[in-house]
Amino acid sequence: MAEKRKDNKGRVLKEGECQKKNGSYQFKKLNPNTHQYDYVTDPTLEGMRRKKAELLRAIESGISYSSGKITVNELLGMYIEMKDDKTENTQINYASWAEMVKRESFGNRRICDVKEMEVRRWFKAMRKNGKAYNTISAMSKILKPSFKMAMKNHLIRENPFDFRLNDVLTNDTVKREALTDEQVAALLDFIAHDNTYSQHLDWFIVLLETGVRMSEFCGLTKADLDFENRLIVINKQLLRRKDGSKYVKAPKSAAGNRVIAMSDEASNSLHNILEHRKCRTVEPMIDGYCGFLMLTKGDKPVVATGLGAIMRRVVDKYNREHSDNPLPPITPHIFRHTLCSSLLNEGMSAANVAAIMGHDNPTTTMKYYAHANNMQAIKQMRQILEFGRLKTLAVNE
Numbered sequence: 001m002a003e004k005r006k007d008n009k010g011r012v013l014k015e016g017e018c019q020k021k022n023g024s025y026q027f028k029k030l031n032p033n034t035h036q037y038d039y040v041t042d043p044t045l046e047g048m049r050r051k052k053a054e055l056l057r058a059i060e061s062g063i064s065y066s067s068g069k070i071t072v073n074e075l076l077g078m079y080i081e082m083k084d085d086k087t088e089n090t091q092i093n094y095a096s097w098a099e100m101v102k103r104e105s106f107g108n109r110r111i112c113d114v115k116e117m118e119v120r121r122w123f124k125a126m127r128k129n130g131k132a133y134n135t136i137s138a139m140s141k142i143l144k145p146s147f148k149m150a151m152k153n154h155l156i157r158e159n160p161f162d163f164r165l166n167d168v169l170t171n172d173t174v175k176r177e178a179l180t181d182e183q184v185a186a187l188l189d190f191i192a193h194d195n196t197y198s199q200h201l202d203w204f205i206v207l208l209e210t211g212v213r214m215s216e217f218c219g220l221t222k223a224d225l226d227f228e229n230r231l232i233v234i235n236k237q238l239l240r241r242k243d244g245s246k247y248v249k250a251p252k253s254a255a256g257n258r259v260i261a262m263s264d265e266a267s268n269s270l271h272n273i274l275e276h277r278k279c280r281t282v283e284p285m286i287d288g289y290c291g292f293l294m295l296t297k298g299d300k301p302v303v304a305t306g307l308g309a310i311m312r313r314v315v316d317k318y319n320r321e322h323s324d325n326p327l328p329p330i331t332p333h334i335f336r337h338t339l340c341s342s343l344l345n346e347g348m349s350a351a352n353v354a355a356i357m358g359h360d361n362p363t364t365t366m367k368y369y370a371h372a373n374n375m376q377a378i379k380q381m382r383q384i385l386e387f388g389r390l391k392t393l394a395v396n397e
Contacts, residue, residue, distance in 0.1 A: 007045060017049075024048075026041045027040050029056070029059065038058075038059065076146050079094075094142055096138075115160055123169060147160060178338040179328075183327055194317070204314075205265055208339065209339070211340060213333075216234050216236070216256070217307075218304055219292070221292055227271075238292065255355070258358050
């Protein structure tokens with residue numbers, strides 16, 4: 001009978017266990033799921049056996065124990081690499097979110113050691129230390145699918161991020177609100193009579209009248225305008241990379257390829273933009289497209305960040321001069337919300353509004369873009385009640 005192996009203290013070592021020359025203990029076992037050896041090492045026999053029990057449970061559950069020892073940061077890198085089908089902007093967002101995680105010590109944790117309770121505590125600690133809800137939400141957006149991928153590939157048993165962030169943190173993000181008719185009128189009147197910003201009035205009007213995304217507006221070319229039939233073709237966006245280079249890409253989704261109506265106000269403003277558009281050099285071309293409506297003084301197509309900066313300066317100046325009745329924070333996207341709410345309040349179906357907005361699903365339109373206006377609600381309620389009263393009188397007569 002073969003003599004049983006012992007450690008340097010005379011303790012019997014079991015199958016797969018050994019003591020290394022440096023005195024530490026190791027256990028290894030062939031994983032039938034991966035056909036590779038998984039192993040654990042610890043300075044003490046007791047510690048090694050605790051890890052051994054965990055390893056055996058992992059193997060029994062079909063999990064690769066050794067792969068589960070990769071860090072959170074390494075997992076995020078794998079996830080981003082696997083998502084090469086995503087658009088360039090999405091890849092940039094993923095990399096940015098992963099960088100946020102990397103700046104936290106949590107990113108160095110082994111994925112097999114991450115538990116849901118610890119994740120919840122980590123989220124709360126970050127919020128307490130001043131991290132915005134949206135920042136934590138962005139980190140969660142890449143961590144949750146990354147750990148889901150790890151679970152599907154048998155690296156971990158459960159996804160510790162599989163819970164609603166709202167169950168842990170209160171969403172204190174300021175909700176985007178549509179502008180009222182009075183606010184829109186006040187803003188446009190201010191721009192029209194301001195010596196500095198009156199030159200920008202027309203593109204403000206086009207954004208309000210069309211509800212297009214800023215990048216879609218920047219991507220408009222002369223060929224996209226059908227003045228005869230009063231139609232605008234939306235089929236691309238103009239974007240800028242971090243290095244300053246510009247590129248054209250398709251709208252955010254398939255529904256983003258659309259044709260929308262051109263109102264009288266939009267038509268007049270688009271005519272004005274074309275009339276004042278002067279290209280002093282060679283017509284700029286980007287990815288095969290030329291004739292962009294909006295150009296800088298250097299004859300370069302304008303991108304969203306440039307127009308967004310102008311919008312902020314306009315609102316800041318308005319509020320300085322109207323401190324008794326200031327406008328709320330306004331971004332280009334607020335104009336989308338404003339048109340969407342206006343169309344819904346006028347009775348247009350959610351499906352048709354979604355088509356105009358370029359949303360894949362009317363649910364998105366109703367959930368994020370439909371804003372209740374108290375005065376509008378009172379007006380419609382009175383109209384309905386008055387209609388009902390007149391109907392009753394007609395029947396009684």
